[in-house]
Amino acid sequence: MIKEHNNFYSLRGLLFIALGLLLDAGASIMLEIASGKVLTYTGYGVSFIASVLYVIGIIMIKSKMEYFRRAKICIMIMLALSALVFLVTVSAFYFGSLMLGTSAAVIAIGLVAASLLMVYNIMRGCSEIGEDQLDENHEIMCNRVWMIYVIIFGASYVVGGLSAIILGDSSTLGAAISAAMTYIGAASKLLVGLACWLTYKKFNGNKINAY
Numbered sequence: 571m572i573k574e575h576n577n578f579y580s581l582r583g584l585l586f587i588a589l590g591l592l593l594d595a596g597a598s599i600m601l602e603i604a605s606g607k608v609l610t611y612t613g614y615g616v617s618f619i620a621s622v623l624y625v626i627g628i629i630m631i632k633s634k635m636e637y638f639r640r641a642k643i644c645i646m647i648m649l650a651l652s653a654l655v656f657l658v659t660v661s662a663f664y665f666g667s668l669m670l671g672t673s674a675a676v677i678a679i680g681l682v683a684a685s686l687l688m689v690y691n692i693m694r695g696c697s698e699i700g701e702d703q704l705d706e707n708h709e710i711m712c713n714r715v716w717m718i719y720v721i722i723f724g725a726s727y728v729v730g731g732l733s734a735i736i737l738g739d740s741s742t743l744g745a746a747i748s749a750a751m752t753y754i755g756a757a758s759k760l761l762v763g764l765a766c767w768l769t770y771k772k773f774n775g776n777k778i779n780a781y
Contacts, residue, residue: 588764589627621652
């Protein structure tokens with residue numbers, strides 16, 4: 571149930587979240603094609619900027635909606651983990667420590683989990699806005715975007731992992747499959763960003779009906 575003190579939706583923050591998703595998609599591609607320190611640093615730096623935009627966006631929404639409150643927690647965790655991954659990765663490059671590199675990978679897994687939960691809560695929040703506004707098509711669209719995202723998310727890790735095991739990390743085909751899954755994953759982030767933008771465009775400033 572939506573519990574708001576304001577009678578109208580203030581959803582401008584969704585634009586910042588959409589921009590963050592755009593940058594996140596770009597960071598994923600940078601890290602996939604990175605062959606040197608500069609592009610790797612840039613990829614993690616862009617990912618951190620995306621997390622900052624998520625924070626700004628979720629704060630600007632100023633919603634008492636439960637899903638957006640949960641998304642805010644996920645975003646704060648993402649911001650902290652993004653900064654930690656960046657610092658540990660830079661340290662691993664400079665000091666050449668395998669342990670630091672492994673630590674960065676473990677932290678990155680936590681970052682991925684927080685990112686998944688963030689997308690879930692934001693899409694459910696946007697879906698609930700559609701429900702409140704009696705826009706069944708928008709509600710269904712947001713739920714479908716989430717389903718598409720989580721399916722692609724899971725498939726990218728399963729397919730990427732299997733290709734690495736079966737074909738090997740040095741295999742050209744394995745590398746091509748990994749790159750393809752990264753690009754598809756980036757496209758799914760853009761789809762979530764589009765859903766955020768559409769929610770803003772359709773409902774920002776509308777009167778809240780659920781009281």
